[in-house]
Amino acid sequence: MKKEIPRLKEVFKDDFKIGAAVNKWTLHSAKDLVTTQFNSITAENEMKPEMLQPEEGEFDFDYSDQLVSFANEHNLGVRGHTLVWHNQCPNWMFKNESGQTVDRERLLKRMDQHIETVVSRYVNQVYSWDVVNEVIADEEDRFLRQSQWLELAGEEFIERAFHTANKADPNATLFYNDYNESDPIKRDKIYKLVKSLLEKKVPIHGVGMQAHWNIHTPSIEHIQQAIELYASLGLEVQITEMDLSVFSWEDKRTDLLAPTKEMLALQERRYEQMFNLFREYRDVISSVTFWGGADDYTWLSNFPVKGRKNWPFLFDEYFNPKQSFWKVVQKSEG
Numbered sequence: 001m002k003k004e005i006p007r008l009k010e011v012f013k014d015d016f017k018i019g020a021a022v023n024k025w026t027l028h029s030a031k032d033l034v035t036t037q038f039n040s041i042t043a044e045n046e047m048k049p050e051m052l053q054p055e056e057g058e059f060d061f062d063y064s065d066q067l068v069s070f071a072n073e074h075n076l077g078v079r080g081h082t083l084v085w086h087n088q089c090p091n092w093m094f095k096n097e098s099g100q101t102v103d104r105e106r107l108l109k110r111m112d113q114h115i116e117t118v119v120s121r122y123v124n125q126v127y128s129w130d131v132v133n134e135v136i137a138d139e140e141d142r143f144l145r146q147s148q149w150l151e152l153a154g155e156e157f158i159e160r161a162f163h164t165a166n167k168a169d170p171n172a173t174l175f176y177n178d179y180n181e182s183d184p185i186k187r188d189k190i191y192k193l194v195k196s197l198l199e200k201k202v203p204i205h206g207v208g209m210q211a212h213w214n215i216h217t218p219s220i221e222h223i224q225q226a227i228e229l230y231a232s233l234g235l236e237v238q239i240t241e242m243d244l245s246v247f248s249w250e251d252k253r254t255d256l257l258a259p260t261k262e263m264l265a266l267q268e269r270r271y272e273q274m275f276n277l278f279r280e281y282r283d284v285i286s287s288v289t290f291w292g293g294a295d296d297y298t299w300l301s302n303f304p305v306k307g308r309k310n311w312p313f314l315f316d317e318y319f320n321p322k323q324s325f326w327k328v329v330q331k332s333e334g
């Protein structure tokens with residue numbers, strides 16, 4: 001019989017929820033890992049607009065319902081991801097019957113309809129929603145990302161999405177979610193956006209830090225400063241899509257069949273430092289979700305280099321705990 005190992009969800013039970021992103025396949029292949037180690041799940045793709053409403057008015061809830069029933073059956077919370085995003089959004093959303101771009105009112109109405117239908121289906125079953133994902137621009141000289149949402153609806157779509165989601169489920173906490181969230185320039189823009197929403201009394205409750213990081217960057221200091229800044233607005237912070245790539249962004253090498261010793265050592269150290277930091281901020285961090293469960297499957301094996309294996313998690317390809325896992329569960333006193 002396999003030896004029992006500590007469970008993340010018990011180790012962190014007084015700190016924050018601990019989650020994994022799953023999809024229609026890993027829900028089965030990683031079932032034991034997910035149900036023993038975690039107490040929250042997120043759909044990797046199954047709750048995105050193109051999956052839920054591929055054609056106007058034709059919703060397909062098969063996979064997302066399966067995920068939510070799985071969560072209910074195994075006593076897991078669900079983080080909803082995501083309602084409004086420039087990616088994985090069906091094309092029809094932005095077009096009228098003759099194939100031209102749709103007008104502002106109609107687009108906003110479609111957005112409202114999508115949010116109302118999805119959020120009310122899972123009322124009281126999803127504890128937090130990523131309402132708006134990635135609307136801040138990466139370019140230093142732009143504030144909001146150029147997208148069809150912005151171009152056709154104007155920036156008002158952002159606040160309206162939160163109001164609509166809040167009406168549909170007043171108990172779910174609502175998040176703005178983004179990547180490169182610890183980079184000082186982007187961080188300050190996210191702060192500015194969220195602060196302006198709060199000033200307008202928009203029902204937003206937290207900032208989601210995606211945390212697609214690697215074993216070199218960002219620095220712990222930058223992560224800490226970002227948590228502090230977002231929390232200074234009186235908001236919750238959730239780590240929403242964490243993975244620690246073993247490659248730096250510039251490293252495009254493709255010949256590795258396994259992570260090197262040096263990579264794993266750095267990964268252990270970083271995971272330990274990060275979880276120490278998360279615990280230090282347990283009063284503001286309400287959930288920490290990995291963008292997967294174990295190294296057998298990760299989107300990073302196709303990004304940014306297609307077909308290159310990556311090993312970003314606490315569990316290896318065979319679902320065994322890595323040294324990083326032991327570092328994370330060996331909590332120092334206090």
Ligand code: GLA
Nearest residue numbers: 044081133179210212241299
């Ligand atoms: C972003 C999105 C996620 C996912 C990842 C890549 O971070 O928020 O839904 O698509 O990219 O897998």
